Amino acid sequence: MKTSTLPALAACLVASLAAAQGVFAQDATSTLAKIQTSGVIAVGHRETSVPFSYVDTNNQVVGFSQDLCDRIIAAVKAKTKRADLKVRFIPVTSQNRIPLVQNGTVDLECGVTTNLTSRQNQVSFSDTFFVATTRLLTRKDAGIKDFPDLAGKTVVTNQGTTSERILRKMNEEKKMNMQIISAKDYGEGRLTIESGRAVAYMMDDVLLAGTRALTAKPADWVITGTPQSSEAYGFMLRKDDPEFRKLIDDTLADVMKGPEITTMYDKWFMKPVPPRNISFDFPMSDSLQKLYANPNDKAFE
Structure with missing residues (x-):
C-alpha cells in the first residue's frame, strides 16, 4: 500500500465511525447519545410530592413536573429518532437525587429540586419551572402564627432540603431550643404532624398545600409564617452536557411562553387533583407569570 493513500483511508474510517455513532457528541457526558444507543431514558421522580x-x-x-417532563421526553424521542423510546421511571428522594444524576442512573430528574448555586457544582439545572417560598403547615388551633412561636417545640422538615438547612441555622443562631425531626419525604412529614409528634412542618408553601390536601381533615390545617426563602425549581441533569440542556430549555420555553402553561397550571393547582380530588386553590403568582414570559435558570442563592 502506498504511503500517500493512508491519510485518505484514515479520513474514510473516521467518517464511517462518526456516521455509525449518530449525530450527537460522543463523549462521556452526551446524554442524547447514550439514550439514542440504549433506546431508554431514565427519569427520576418523587413518590409523594403532590x-x-x-x-x-x-x-x-x-x-x-411530570406533565412538563413528558414534553421533554417527546422532544428527546424526536431528536434521537427513537420512536420506540422507553421511559424508565426511578423514584428519588432528597438524599439520593443528586448522586443518582451524577452517576448516570438518572438522565433527567423531574421532581421538586431547588436550583442552588452550591448544587450547580454537582449537577446542571434546566430553566426554572416553578417558584415557591418556605413557610409552615400547622393545625389552626396549635397557636403557631410565625417562626418565633416554634421556640421550645418540635418541628419537622425534609432531610437534605433548603428548609432543613434554614431551620437548623435559625435554631442555632436564635437559640430557639427547637427539636427538629428530619423526614425522608412528604409522606413521612405528613404522618409526623398528623400524629402530633411535631407542631409544625416547614417546607415549600405549595408542597405544604399538597400535604394539607392529603391529611384526614384538610380544613383543620393552615399554612402560615413569614417566608424564609424563595425556591426556584428546576429539572436536574448531568453537568457539562450543553446539547441535552438546550433541548430541555427549548422545550420548556415553548410550553411556558404559550397558552399551554396556563392550562397545565390550572389542571394541577386550581382544579381537583388525585388522589383526594381536592383543589389546592393556589393561583399563579405575579413572579411566576413573569418567569414564564422570560424563562431563565437563575438561582436565588
Whole structure:
C-alpha cells in the first residue's frame, strides 16, 4: 500500500465511525447519545410530592413536573429518532437525587429540586419551572402564627432540603431550643404532624398545600409564617452536557411562553387533583407569570 493513500483511508474510517455513532457528541457526558444507543431514558421522580411528582392509585407517575417532563421526553424521542423510546421511571428522594444524576442512573430528574448555586457544582439545572417560598403547615388551633412561636417545640422538615438547612441555622443562631425531626419525604412529614409528634412542618408553601390536601381533615390545617426563602425549581441533569440542556430549555420555553402553561397550571393547582380530588386553590403568582414570559435558570442563592 502506498504511503500517500493512508491519510485518505484514515479520513474514510473516521467518517464511517462518526456516521455509525449518530449525530450527537460522543463523549462521556452526551446524554442524547447514550439514550439514542440504549433506546431508554431514565427519569427520576418523587413518590409523594403532590401535585408536582407522585404516584397515583394506578401506580402511574403524575403531576405538574411530570406533565412538563413528558414534553421533554417527546422532544428527546424526536431528536434521537427513537420512536420506540422507553421511559424508565426511578423514584428519588432528597438524599439520593443528586448522586443518582451524577452517576448516570438518572438522565433527567423531574421532581421538586431547588436550583442552588452550591448544587450547580454537582449537577446542571434546566430553566426554572416553578417558584415557591418556605413557610409552615400547622393545625389552626396549635397557636403557631410565625417562626418565633416554634421556640421550645418540635418541628419537622425534609432531610437534605433548603428548609432543613434554614431551620437548623435559625435554631442555632436564635437559640430557639427547637427539636427538629428530619423526614425522608412528604409522606413521612405528613404522618409526623398528623400524629402530633411535631407542631409544625416547614417546607415549600405549595408542597405544604399538597400535604394539607392529603391529611384526614384538610380544613383543620393552615399554612402560615413569614417566608424564609424563595425556591426556584428546576429539572436536574448531568453537568457539562450543553446539547441535552438546550433541548430541555427549548422545550420548556415553548410550553411556558404559550397558552399551554396556563392550562397545565390550572389542571394541577386550581382544579381537583388525585388522589383526594381536592383543589389546592393556589393561583399563579405575579413572579411566576413573569418567569414564564422570560424563562431563565437563575438561582436565588
